[in-house]
Amino acid sequence: MRFPLYSDVILLTNLPEEGVYTGDIGTVVEQHNVTGLETGYSVELFDMLGNTVTVITLPMSCFRLPTRADRPAIRLMASDRMKYSLKRRSLI
Numbered sequence: 001m002r003f004p005l006y007s008d009v010i011l012l013t014n015l016p017e018e019g020v021y022t023g024d025i026g027t028v029v030e031q032h033n034v035t036g037l038e039t040g041y042s043v044e045l046f047d048m049l050g051n052t053v054t055v056i057t058l059p060m061s062c063f064r065l066p067t068r069a070d071r072p073a074i075r076l077m078a079s080d081r082m083k084y085s086l087k088r089r090s091l092i
Contacts, residue, residue, distance in 0.1 A: 001065070003028045003041055009063040010070065011045070018054040020045050023073065025066070032057065048074070 003009055011024045020026075026043035033039055038059040045053045 001060070002039065003031070003060070003063065003065065005029070005031065008066055009041070009043055010066055011043075011062065012064060013058070013062050015054075015056060018045075018056055019077070020054060020056065021075070025072075026056075026063075029055065030057075 005028055007028050008025055009028055011020055011022060011026060014021045024045055026045040028041050029044050030042035031039060032041065038061060040057055040059050041063060042055055042057045043063065044055045047053055
């Protein structure tokens, strides 16, 4: 399956060194065709405010298209968990 340029795709692998994980949603920004290799894609991943988290280049098999069954989810990053935990305690 080919992914159109600027389409949304869902990451199928964890890349903790890049700060992205399975299920994160990104936008296809480039397609890479190399003879004898699986088609690759550069995908830009964003936070909920639209800031770029990272741009990764991986083989097509590391992504899939969204479906009607997919739902957005929120995952706090480790650095934000502590801030949220401290704020929540001060509200109680």
